Amino acid sequence: MAVHIRLSRHGTKKAPFYRIVVTDHRARRDGRHIENIGTWNPVVQPEALVLDRARLEYWTSKGAQTSHTLTRIIRKHKQPEPAATA
16 A cells, blocks of 8 residues: 555635645545644645654655655745754
8 A cells, every 4th residue: 555645625715724644645635544644724824834743754664655745845844953052
């Protein structure tokens, strides 16, 4: 079974928000999923990304592929590295 991590659209017309879900690649966009690992709201300013990064790492280590759109969103909202103290 090929597993993908992608966006699932929810919300109302002209006010969407997205759930970040782990799903079988054959499932519909808003259909069944294995696990919900976060949300993304592009409507609010600044955009709100809530992501369980531990679960993202777990699924990618198991071979799950992220969608192109989700990869772009994660790169855009990358958390800054903590400054090293010397």
